[in-house]
Amino acid sequence: MTGLSPTALLILMTAVAVAAPEPARFESAALVDSFDFARIPKDGQYLFDTETPAGNIAVLDHVLQTGARTILWRNCGGATMRYRSAEESTPRVEAPLDKRRLPDNRPVHGWLRYYESEPDILRHILGVCHQRGLNAGVHWPFEETHWASWTFGAWNFEHPQFWATTAQGQVWAGRCSLAYPEVVAHKLRLVDELLARGMDHLLVDTWRNGAWGPACEYVRPEIERWRKRYHSEPPTDAADPRWCAFVAETTHAYLVALRRRLDSSGRKVRLILGVSDVSPLGPSPDATLLTRAVDWRRLVKEGVIDTVAIMSVTWDRARPFESTREIYRDAIDFCAGRCQVLCPVQMYDFTRRGIPSYHAATKLPIHEIPGKLLHLAWEEGADGICMECVDYNNYPPEACSEMRRLLEGPCRFRKERVQPNE
Amino acid sequence: MMAHDQRQETRTGIARVSFATLVLLAVGSTGCRPVASEDAWACQCGTVSAITSGDGNDTEAAWSPDGDRIAFQTDRKGDLDISLVDLKTGAISGIAEGIGHACYPAWAPDGALVYTFGYQAGTAVEAETRKSDSGYGLRLFKDNATRVLTRGHWRDYTPSVTPDGVAVYYASTRDNTENSTSLWRLPLAQNAVATRVLHLDGPSSGAVQPSLSPNGAVLLWNQLDGFRSNWRLRAARPDDLADSIPLTPAEMSAYAPRWSPDGRLIAFTGFRGGDPGWGIYLLEPRSGAMTRLKTGKGNSRSPAWSPDGREIVFENNRSGFYKLCRMRVEPRPPILKGPPAVSPATSRVEARLAVKGGAATLVNADGAAAPAVLQGLVTFPESGGLALDGKGSATFERPLGLDYGAGRFFVRMTLVVDAVGGGPRIAVVGQYAEHPLGWQIFVNDAGHVCFSSRDPKGLYVGVASDTPLKRGTAFTVMGLRDEEGGLRMYLDGALQAGRAAGATMAYGPATKVCLGRQGSGGCRLRGTIVAFETGRGYPPGMKRPPTREELFAEAVR
Structure with a gap:
């Protein structure tokens, strides 16, 4: 016995509790695209009318079944904003009113007009997230052109002089080049629109690049910059690591400008960078640098980003979870003390490394894999997970139950890392 | 000089000046920027003058057959309406106004107007649930009366009336499954049935803005063939649209083609690397020679010819809004020597x-x-x-x-x-x-x-x-x-x-x-x-499509 009276013991315990910092919650972030909920049929009706506030609240309620507390709502489909954007309003963004846009003909999907919905659906849903105490953010594709051309933006169509260009001189409406200050300014005005709608977290998703890459950056400012530096013509092979690193300087400058813009908003807004195809870190350039011209490791080192959201890792099919763990550990060690890390729980299988591929490699039931990946990320000391993407029931109910159990129980708080040098 | 080789062709009250006359008019003029590798082009452009002004975007101009009016679409009241501007007085009058979008006006030879109209009330889910007519259909405005030509839960747009006034060609999403459009033809007779004349479907392909050559021999449109591709102009015989010919290079974005009244030139909206923005291009289709017109600051788009072929109307946004402008053009394309060359078959x-x-x-x-x-x-x-x-x-x-x-x-x-x-x-x-x-x-x-x-x-x-x-x-x-x-x-x-x-x-x-x-x-x-x-080449039994020389010789025959 300590000999302390119960009162003294209570006072002591309270003092300890006040002095000790509250452990950080292990985060669960969900990428949500209301578009994916737009055509879920039931009994001859549709479950979610995503052009309405009620419909989006229903989407949110469904997403929360996964246990997510950070909601990153998609702000656009390609460059078509899913809110009332002044920056992307003219010429009219609706097909066929601009004849350069091929209409989306799919039922419901092809007739959505998120850019005209009242009230502004992004402002509304971010507000609902705030009211519920959730982290309210935006999932912003680095560039996204799902299809030519209904996802091409109005601003893009108005400014062909800034379009991406191949080494062969082919212009392409899929993206404007960040090498032009006007394009960066345009992007930053879009950020202002997101800030004005209450965004506190911004995930810039480099996986969704809309087929843009260093191959599209043979634009005048980049070519001139190359000539000035190297006194030669740029390599025509766009996969040349020198060219990719060179273009990455431009995207780096853009992301630094983006960081400054968020900081100048007067409130703390978290900048998350989504990177995919992450391999064991080594001296060679990684996939995001070579295919997206984004040097995420430099962004981490320079403190430009608050969080890295790993969207996928190139795990070894012979050792699925073991190799996944190694890559997580590698990335977490690299970022330790510099920025947070969210690890992937990816139902989408575009990279052939999502949950369906784990299932194929391990024969584990699909519904067991999300929880297993969540726990693995927690064990390795990640700051949380990032779920790409939460659609209607694509995370089975059993998987949601297990994730909620983990997030409310054993994985509620982030596991303290043992630093590699300790 | 104007009198030389000038022939007047009258069709439905339209005075048309021959191509040869335009060539003679252009002697000594080099007012437009030739494309570097095609310096045989020369074109003298007049001064750009505004036709409309004020707030709102005025776009998609179409010159009336009598030359006195221009039809256009305007968003000055919010959604799109069709208006007419009287070129003598400058007076603007509404043709299709009110709720919904009225757009893409196209004249018929008799002075009627065909246009697209669409109104989607409510949300997409509501529209889909009730299978309502919330798409974009074609309408005919004639003698102050409006007739619905097409309607359905799809999108019919960019119509053009055939030179004989018998039918309308247009782009439509009807019966397409993906993000694409096909070309359709609808006779203007009562109770006529529309037929699909070019079927394109897929995630990123479509054909838009078809129009028949003045002599009816060639159909022209713009087409997108893939995700990383640009819009390109294409043309084909109207009875065999599968064998179409691309008219603009893959490196360039080109759309909104319009025939010159004599069928020898095509005006279109284009952008190629190094251009300051969208511009008006003229194309001599047999040779492929192009020139970009000097239209001043801002984007210039959607050209349409005056009935006499001496002027072009287009939309330009130098004021902050797209407004209609007109400009005289005296084009002198490269002169083709000798009969059209036919590529030897190598199949x-x-x-x-x-x-x-x-x-x-x-x-x-x-x-x-x-x-x-x-x-x-x-x-x-x-x-x-x-x-x-x-x-x-x-x-x-x-x-x-x-x-x-x-x-x-x-x-x-x-x-x-x-x-x-x-x-x-x-x-x-x-x-x-x-x-x-x-x-x-x-x-x-x-x-x-x-x-x-x-x-x-x-x-x-x-x-x-x-x-x-x-x-x-x-x-x-x-x-x-x-x-x-x-x-x-x-x-x-x-x-x-x-x-x-x-x-x-x-x-x-x-x-x-x-x-x-x-x-x-x-x-x-x-x-x-x-x-x-x-x-x-082509497999045995498959007909070789015409060369561009053969095809466009037919367009002016």
Whole structure:
């Protein structure tokens, strides 16, 4: 016995509790695209009318079944904003009113007009997230052109002089080049629109690049910059690591400008960078640098980003979870003390490394894999997970139950890392 | 000089000035920027003058047949309305106003206006649930009355009335399944039925803004053929739109084409690398020579000719809004010397499967036969061909004659497929040093037959059949890669709706042709390969499309 009276013991315990910092919650972030909920049929009706506030609240309620507390709502489909954007309003963004846009003909999907919905659906849903105490953010594709051309933006169509260009001189409406200050300014005005709608977290998703890459950056400012530096013509092979690193300087400058813009908003807004195809870190350039011209490791080192959201890792099919763990550990060690890390729980299988591929490699039931990946990320000391993407029931109910159990129980708080040098 | 060789052609009250007159008018003038490699172009442009002003965007101008008015769409009241501006007084009057979007006005020779109208009330879910008419349909405005021409839960737009006033061509999403548009034709007679004249479907392909040449011989439109492609102008005989010719280079974005009144020139909206923004281009279609008009600051788009061919109206946004402008043009395109050149036909079958006496050979264009290396269980049914059980295959090493370079080639097969699923099933693959899957015909997981080629970097470019194949039933598939890198496919002779572009890989000598599997051994076919042939140019029995010289000679004949 300590000999302390119960009162003294209570006072002591309270003092300890006040002095000790509250452990950080292990985060669960969900990428949500209301578009994916737009055509879920039931009994001859549709479950979610995503052009309405009620419909989006229903989407949110469904997403929360996964246990997510950070909601990153998609702000656009390609460059078509899913809110009332002044920056992307003219010429009219609706097909066929601009004849350069091929209409989306799919039922419901092809007739959505998120850019005209009242009230502004992004402002509304971010507000609902705030009211519920959730982290309210935006999932912003680095560039996204799902299809030519209904996802091409109005601003893009108005400014062909800034379009991406191949080494062969082919212009392409899929993206404007960040090498032009006007394009960066345009992007930053879009950020202002997101800030004005209450965004506190911004995930810039480099996986969704809309087929843009260093191959599209043979634009005048980049070519001139190359000539000035190297006194030669740029390599025509766009996969040349020198060219990719060179273009990455431009995207780096853009992301630094983006960081400054968020900081100048007067409130703390978290900048998350989504990177995919992450391999064991080594001296060679990684996939995001070579295919997206984004040097995420430099962004981490320079403190430009608050969080890295790993969207996928190139795990070894012979050792699925073991190799996944190694890559997580590698990335977490690299970022330790510099920025947070969210690890992937990816139902989408575009990279052939999502949950369906784990299932194929391990024969584990699909519904067991999300929880297993969540726990693995927690064990390795990640700051949380990032779920790409939460659609209607694509995370089975059993998987949601297990994730909620983990997030409310054993994985509620982030596991303290043992630093590699300790 | 104006009097020389001037002939007046009157049609439905329109005075048309011949091309020759325009050429004479332009002597000594070099007012427009010639495209560097085509310095034979010369064009004197007059001063740009504004027709409309104020707030709101005024776009999609169309000059009336009598030359006195211009119809256009305007968003100055919010949604789009159709208005007319009287060129003598400047007075603007509304034609189609109020709730909903009225757009894309097009004149008929008798002064009637065809336009698109759309109004979608409520949300997409509400529209889909009630299957309502919330799409975009065509309307005819004549004698102060409006007649609904088309309506449905789809989008009909960019109409043009044929020069004889009998029908309207337009783009439509009707019956398309993906993000695409086809071309349709509707006679203007009461109760007429619309027909689809060019079927394009797929995730990123479509045709927009069709218009018939003044003499009715050539249809012109703009088309998108793939995700990484640009809009390009295309033209074809109206009775054979499948064999269309691209008129603008792949490197350029080009749309909104309009015939000059004499059918010799095409004005369009274009952008190519180095341009300051969208501009008005003139194209001499037989030679392909282009020039960009000097229209001053801002984007200039959607040109339309005056009935006498001396002026162009277009929209320009230098004021902050797109407003209508007019400008005199005196174009002098390169003068073609001599009769149009016709490219010599270079079509021939380079390799053909021959099955005889329990042996398979590949017969080349000279008649020489090379034996197949058979693997697995391959049988030779009495009905002909090679029967493959899902493990068997036939391989031909280093077949001659398949070095297609960047030129046109075809692959044609008659197949019976017995199993689908479990990954793609390869019917044939041409293996090259440039890429081991150089070109292929295969069946995808969904049972669609696919034809693929490659871009210069080896990226896949492919098209698929409109519908899944019928297992156990013989069909003939023919894939065609053209000189422009475009792909299309015929199934039992029927052109499929999918298009792809950018397949410009230059093929050296083939290293292998595999029937029934990939070169690496996977993706095996279960079925029967009844016939196979490949060659350069067009396959036997397929009509060669006209050259651009032949086609556009018809446009002015």
